[in-house]
Amino acid sequence: MNKAVSAPFVRLYTLALLFFSANSILNVIVPIRSEVLGASNSHIGFIMGAYMFTSMLFRPWAGHLVQKHGAVLVLRFLLIVNGLALVLYTCTGLEGYLAARVMQGVCTAFFSMALQIGIIDALPEEQRSQGLSLYSLFTYIPTIIGPLMAIGIWDHGGMSGFTITMVVIALVTGIFGYSVPIHSVRPQENTPKEITGMRALLSHIVSNRPLLICSLLMMIASVVFGTVTAFIPLYARQISYGHAGLYLMIQSLIVVVARFAFSKRIPSDGKWHAWFVGGICLIGAIGSSLLSLSLAWGPIALYAAAVLIGIAQAILYPTLTSYLTFVLPGTSRNVCIGLFIAAADLGVSMGGMAMGPIADRFSYSTMYAVSAGLAAIAVYITWMNRTMESPMQ
Numbered sequence: 001m002n003k004a005v006s007a008p009f010v011r012l013y014t015l016a017l018l019f020f021s022a023n024s025i026l027n028v029i030v031p032i033r034s035e036v037l038g039a040s041n042s043h044i045g046f047i048m049g050a051y052m053f054t055s056m057l058f059r060p061w062a063g064h065l066v067q068k069h070g071a072v073l074v075l076r077f078l079l080i081v082n083g084l085a086l087v088l089y090t091c092t093g094l095e096g097y098l099a100a101r102v103m104q105g106v107c108t109a110f111f112s113m114a115l116q117i118g119i120i121d122a123l124p125e126e127q128r129s130q131g132l133s134l135y136s137l138f139t140y141i142p143t144i145i146g147p148l149m150a151i152g153i154w155d156h157g158g159m160s161g162f163t164i165t166m167v168v169i170a171l172v173t174g175i176f177g178y179s180v181p182i183h184s185v186r187p188q189e190n191t192p193k194e195i196t197g198m199r200a201l202l203s204h205i206v207s208n209r210p211l212l213i214c215s216l217l218m219m220i221a222s223v224v225f226g227t228v229t230a231f232i233p234l235y236a237r238q239i240s241y242g243h244a245g246l247y248l249m250i251q252s253l254i255v256v257v258a259r260f261a262f263s264k265r266i267p268s269d270g271k272w273h274a275w276f277v278g279g280i281c282l283i284g285a286i287g288s289s290l291l292s293l294s295l296a297w298g299p300i301a302l303y304a305a306a307v308l309i310g311i312a313q314a315i316l317y318p319t320l321t322s323y324l325t326f327v328l329p330g331t332s333r334n335v336c337i338g339l340f341i342a343a344a345d346l347g348v349s350m351g352g353m354a355m356g357p358i359a360d361r362f363s364y365s366t367m368y369a370v371s372a373g374l375a376a377i378a379v380y381i382t383w384m385n386r387t388m389e390s391p392m393q
Contacts, residue, residue: 012119016139025147026089027248028151028248031233035234045231129266141256147248211328211340217382220347223347223371231367239302240298252310268322280315
């Protein structure tokens with residue numbers, strides 16, 4: 001029986017869809033609204049990056065607390081906090097946006113760790129990559145139509161339409177979340193010594209080669225993804241026939257289609273497939289290069305970049321996550337997965353925070369060229385680590 005597509009798991013995927021549905025709208029409206037309020041690219045990047053940066057800080061502790069106490073009570077409390085954050089967007093300015101992004105980051109850290117740990121613990125080993133891929137797929141489904149909806153809401157409904165949308169999403173997510181039976185990991189009385197304390201957490205990454213390499217690759221690739229999220233709503237307006245909503249819709253559609261089509265083909269055997277991972281990073285590098293050339297080459301390059309970056313985004317994360325679930329020590333696996341996801345969060349946040357000043361100093365095209373160079377470095381790192389021995393289980 002394929003448990004990954006059974007009814008209880010579909011309900012969990014649906015909860016993830018509802019929880020992340022607001023982001024597809026906020027990722028378009030917040031940069032546009034912030035620019036109207038006078039924010040620079042650096043300021044916009046800081047606001048957009050604060051979400052994932054906060055999530056990164058809380059992610060390891062989220063994995064530890066979910067592992068120790070279980071998920072249900074924590075998750076239901078966070079659904080309330082997330083609802084308050086969505087409402088905060090509707091009644092404040094730039095400072096309120098920053099506070100709301102921080103609140104969302106905390107909620108996302110605990111929410112995603114609880115669901116992903118539950119999926120990993122409940123599924124057989126051969127179905128882990130499929131379950132994680134489907135989870136990620138459902139988190140991206142809203143981004144297919146969300147960007148176009150966001151522009152429509154902003155153009156025709158303004159703040160009133162935006163407010164109604166956020167309130168409805170907050171209520172529906174909270175009500176549905178309280179009714180979904182969530183698989184809870186078995187509480188643990190004692191946390192292994194090797195995963196207590198920030199110094200021990202960092203040393204655990206450095207001493208575990210698969211975790212170190214996968215985290216580094218995911219962080220670098222996530223910089224590319226983060227620059228798209230933060231600045232495409234502004235960059236696309238500079239390109240003839242460029243449309244941010246259409247770009248984000250194409251990229252998200254590719255993510256969903258690729259994850260659906262390849263969910264059973266993503267490696268789930270515990271082996272390190274260096275050429276496969278390197279090829280994914282190369283696709284991301286080419287896509288980011290096309291994005292940097294879109295101002296000169298026009299909309300064909302822009303939308304081709306959406307396809308390539310979408311493919312890279314669809315396949316890289318579940319591939320690396322599935323590999324780590326096999327090779328990480330069982331006693332600290334959940335916290336180590338949290339560290340890996342935190343590295344991805346850091347990359348996304350740096351895509352806004354670190355790349356915004358480059359856009360201010362030079363241009364969006366230069367910023368995306370730098371992103372392409374980083375993706376090329378990821379290809380090189382993968383090539384230099386063609387063989388990788390797993391640590392003792």
